[in-house]
Amino acid sequence: MRAFISAVYLFLYAPIALVVLFSFNAGRNASEFTGFSTMWYGKALGNTFLVAALQNSLIIALTSATLAAIFGTMAALGMERLRPRSRALLDGLFAAAIVVPGVVIGIATLVALVEVFSFLNSVLASVWPDENPPQLGLGYGSIVAAHGLFSMALVTMIVKARIASLGRDIVEASGDLYATPLTTFRLVVLPQILPSVLAGFLLSFTFSFDDFIIAFFVAGSKTTLPIYVFASIRRGVTPEINAIATLVLVASLMMILIARILMREKKPTN
Amino acid sequence: MSKSYKENAPISAERLMDELIRLKRGSVTRRHFLGVTGLGLASAVLARETGLFSTPAFADDLGKQMSIATWPNYHDPATFEAFTAATGVAVEVNVFGSNEEMLAKLQAGGTGWDLFVPTNYTISTYVKLGLIDALDMAKVPNYSASTETARFTAEGVVDGTTYAVPKNWGTTGIALNSSKIKAPVTSWKDFFEVAQGEADGRAMVHDYQLTTIGNALVSLGFSFNSIKPEELAKAEELLIRVKPHLYAINSDYQPGMRAGDAWMTMCWTNDGAQLNRDVPKIKFVLGKDGGEIWSDFYAIPKSAANKPAGYALLNYLMDPANAVKEHIANGAPTTDSRVLSLLPKEVTSNAIVYPPETELTPLEFGAAVTLTDPARAEVMARFKSA
């Protein structure tokens, strides 16, 4: 049993070890280790396009996860108050947003937006006073929208599960004690659902940051990190990619660690 | 505009020129320049910068970055580094595996490419769909029509207007690892036979219709460009029969060939030259029964975001001094006699790069109809998903 478990962990970590190892490669090839060097870290951070792709990915992941967390939580709270039929309809739509494959979401969004934009652009062109009307196009907005769709459904699902397990009596008690609904929400409901909102936010962020296929279709001229990596696989991967991947890994490990430490420090006082 | 200009601290003429030169050299950002000179507020008032920068004084504002769409292993990275050093414009290189994919991206809009490299047979379609600009040849003074080879430049001109200028020409032949494959391979007929025999599991074909279907057609004795249903059906049958024996369907075959995973592939001249140079046991042969001869062009998409930089890079690449370096690095034969005269003897005498004319005779240029023909597209798609 133990040997099997070790083998599974080896299986999970062998490629990651390889990625990290090649980030220290002296050669320019990510498939032949020729010596130890840290130069690719410098090159990666000096590569305008790689850094821009990383920035784009961070901006998109943060925006879509934040919007998803806010709107998803609002929806989870609002759905409680809906009539059963509307609630079932909304439930169905959220479920669809989660299970419809990313490749379909990407293509469908692309197809719909291309049509909508070409219509809006022709309208804009006809009403615009001069020769150069603004052109609507794919970019940040479309990626955030398409990522946010899945993420929002995810947040709603998680927060709803939490709300379902929440005791109603405490909310009623708060009302009995003449707290306004807003105060009740702030002091009673929010603290209880906050962990699930945060969990939803983190999952959304991770999903958006790692998504390739949706962004591939709706990114327009914007390059996200996964799109950059995919393009490099064609062009020949240099250890720059490994260096950035390693940095992202280390950064996320640090974040997990910091979160752990913060939680540990908080516990005794609670 | 004049009001806001006055409100900002006045700037002396010398200081303005000084800052302008620094901007052009790329040592300061445009934002810095605008801030210092007080033009920032002015341009903020003008919602779009283009209005400001299209005035002659700023005619060659090239921005900070641009994007080119091209083919795998097709440029010397040093060329772009030198361009960036000279102009301050960083070049993003996007690599594609097929003209179809480039076309699909441009049709969907918003690619962000400022320059791209379509192949001869696609240009008329791009023009028809209004996806590329007619070139302003005044912005490409390094291009010299008189020294070009008409055979390779013709398709860049549509109805008397120049839409694209040639990058280089080449052929699509067969690259094979001679230490692994002993059988003689001199034709596409041989290619498909060996792919099912000695090179079982080790042969690659391109990931697009023109050459994969075209070479299958040639091996059956049909025209490379055929769109006749019964001939396409035979080609499809052959391809589907060969498919289980293939290593991969991919237009980027250099990694596989170099690593020894693949032993034989459909191969463009430049890749053949590079592979043979680095791994001498990899040979490059042209099909005796036919195949493709092509020329690649530079064109500027209508949707380009930074056309000044697109033109600047195009002009830079058309400079024979730069083209020669590119040629030596990527091994694709030139269409420009100025470049030819600058090449060292070992390049011009390389039979992979400049094969004898007799070997080119059976080859055909790709026909525009193959790009848009639904039947060829569907045969390719069925072959891949079979």
Add this chain to the structure above:
Amino acid sequence: MALALNTKRRMVTAALVAPAVAWLFIFLVLPFIAMLVFSVGERAPEGGYQPAFTFAQFANLPARSAAFWNTVILAPVGSFVCLVVAYPVAYYLAVKTSPRYRLLLVSLVVVPFWTSLLVRTYAWMYLLGSRGIPNLLGMIGFEEVRILNTPGAVLLGIVYGYLPLMIMPIYVSLEKLDRRLLEASADLGARPVSTFFSVTLPLSLPGVMTGLALVTILLLGEYLIPQLLGGGKVFFIGNALVDLFLQSRNWPFGSAIAVTLVVVVVFVLLIAMRIAWKIAGTRQVDLV
């Protein structure tokens, strides 16, 4: 007064769900309607879409049957192999590991998610290529083994990519399992094996079902793994779909395939929910 309160309550409700409803409508319903409209259209002469009303695209679906069957077979097979590998790991983590190391080991299952799947899959391209594992096999006498660009490589990539998604739900369901039940079973004289089959396994079934449904549904739309580890040869329906938009530029046919894929996914989901309800005897199972 009561009426006013009621109106206010409704307005608050509407305000709460409005952003989500708008989002769902614009970026899910509208695109899906666009797909439906496109799927009855025709391919424009130069590629793309032109309006028409025809079911020719749907009639042409059998032309992708190979990719379709690849998907319908490899997705469940892939998720089943995932299950076979994941179950012992989840069991070990939940039941056999001491609490001291449990958190660490569980975290280690999730951490791979923090490195790009693309980069990790690229690493597999190297490991499975002739300089990787086949090279090692060559040293012990197995010459010229080819792994990369075979269905086996795709299956391996699938198991690799989705294993954590299978381990976690099973782990969660096993962890909730009351250990006193296991002790009671042992006290009553049951052997460990029979305890496992009569107590542990049935109680972990909801987690197993969640994992299977999750992985199968995600696999039905998989594109990257077959693309990178299958050499463009092992086609999933997702690959056929991307190909239709990026190579053939046949938007109507692509739309028809996309619509069909959605129907298949919903169908699989319904079956999974049916089974889950039967097992749990209740509707309390979270599938996704």
